[in-house]
Amino acid sequence: xxxxxxxxxxxxxxxxxxxxxxxxxxxxxxxxxxxxxxxxxxxxxxxxxxxxxxxxxxxxxxxxxxxxxxxxxxxxxxxxxxxxxxxxxxxxxxxxxxxxxxxxxxxxxxxxxxxxxxxxxxxxxxxxxxxxxxxxxxxxxxxxxxxxxxxxxxxxxxxxxxxxxxxxxxxxxxxxxxxxxxxxxxxxxxxxxxxxxxxxxxxxxxxxxxxxxxxxxxxxx
Numbered sequence: 698x699x700x701x702x703x704x705x706x707x708x709x710x711x712x713x714x715x716x717x718x719x720x721x722x723x724x725x726x727x728x729x730x731x732x733x734x735x736x737x738x739x740x741x742x743x744x745x746x747x748x749x750x751x752x753x754x755x756x757x758x759x760x761x762x763x764x765x766x767x768x769x770x771x772x773x774x775x776x777x778x779x780x781x782x783x784x785x786x787x788x789x790x791x792x793x794x795x796x797x798x799x800x801x802x803x804x805x806x807x808x809x810x811x812x813x814x815x816x817x818x819x820x821x822x823x824x825x826x827x828x829x830x831x832x833x834x835x836x837x838x839x840x841x842x843x844x845x846x847x848x849x850x851x852x853x854x855x856x857x858x859x860x861x862x863x864x865x866x867x868x869x870x871x872x873x874x875x876x877x878x879x880x881x882x883x884x885x886x887x888x889x890x891x892x893x894x895x896x897x898x899x900x901x902x903x904x905x906x907x908x909x910x911x912x913x914x915x916x917x918x
Contacts, residue, residue, distance in 0.1 A: 702742060702756055706794035713788070714760065725766055726848030728841035733832060734760055740828035740895075747891035750820040754798050758805035758825040761785045770849040770869055778815060782807035817888055827892030830883045835899030838880060839906050846872030859914055876907060 701707060718731055741759035745752040765781040767773045773780075782803045789799035805822040808815030809829050817823040833841065843853065846868075854873035858864050861874060868875035880903065884896040 702738070704753055704756065704794065706753075706792050707756070707760075710757065710760065710788070710792055710795070713792075714764075717764070721766070726768065727844040728848075729763055729766055729845075733841070734763060736837070737762065737825075737828045737832050740831050741824055744824045744828055744889060744891050744895075745821070748820055748824055748889050750824045751798070751801070753795070754801045754805060754821040755824045755828070757789065757795060757798065758785075758802045758809070758821065759828050761788065761802070762806050762809050762825060762829055764788070764806070768849050769845055775810070778810035779807055820889075823888035824892075827887050827889050827896075830887065831892060831895055831899060833880055834883055834896055835902045836906075838899065838903055842875050842880065843872050846875070854914075860911070873910075876903070 714734070715731065718725070738756050738759040741755040742752055744750070745755040761781065763777070763781065764784050765777045767777050785806045786799050786803035789795040789802050795802065801819065801821055804818065805825040808817045808822050809826045815826065817826050832838065846853075849869070851868070851870055851872045853871070855861070855864065855871050859871075859873055861877065866874040866878050868878045881900070884893070884900040887893040887896050
């Protein structure tokens with residue numbers, strides 16, 4: 698899938714983003730790399746068309762939503778959306794073609810995060826939030842949850858109680874717990890009609906995976 702969008706500012710902004718990522722002190726996990734940012738940008742572009750939102754605000758916000766990154770087990774992880782918004786505002790003010798949209802883009806970034814508890818205040822912010830949450834669902838979402846867990850040493854699942862039938866959920870220790878803790882709640886929390894429609898198929902794919910996993914673990918029990 699091509700990464701480009703029909704906006705004159707996109708390629709210069711993407712080049713700046715690539716440089717920014719290359720200069721970070723430690724590599725990102727595979728669930729929050731450039732590929733993730735580009736996929737969310739494509740989802741945001743699609744949702745913007747369906748929701749009649751400003752596509753430039755949506756794509757720029759999606760591309761930059763993880764401009765500040767901390768591992769998911771880092772104490773600052775819930776703060777990164779607000780931290781990123783300040784940097785995004787400056788980047789957009791410095792990007793020809795985005796100056797007049799800088800405030801709207803930064804606001805969309807500030808409210809996108811699940812852990813940060815953001816509430817979108819515009820149609821564009823809702824699109825960015827939904828695009829990021831769609832990326833956490835479906836086949837890609839399954840891959841990303843285990844990649845994220847592996848990045849901070851979480852196990853795949855508890856060896857004796859994988860479905861947390863007799864213990865508290867702990868998605869910092871066991872990646873499978875993250876499905877019940879967060880991911881299976883995302884479909885119901887979509888903010889746009891288009892996001893909810895797209896989430897249905899991705900939710901079904903995720904539930905099919907979990908069903909297959911439960912059958913295999915049961916057969917091996």
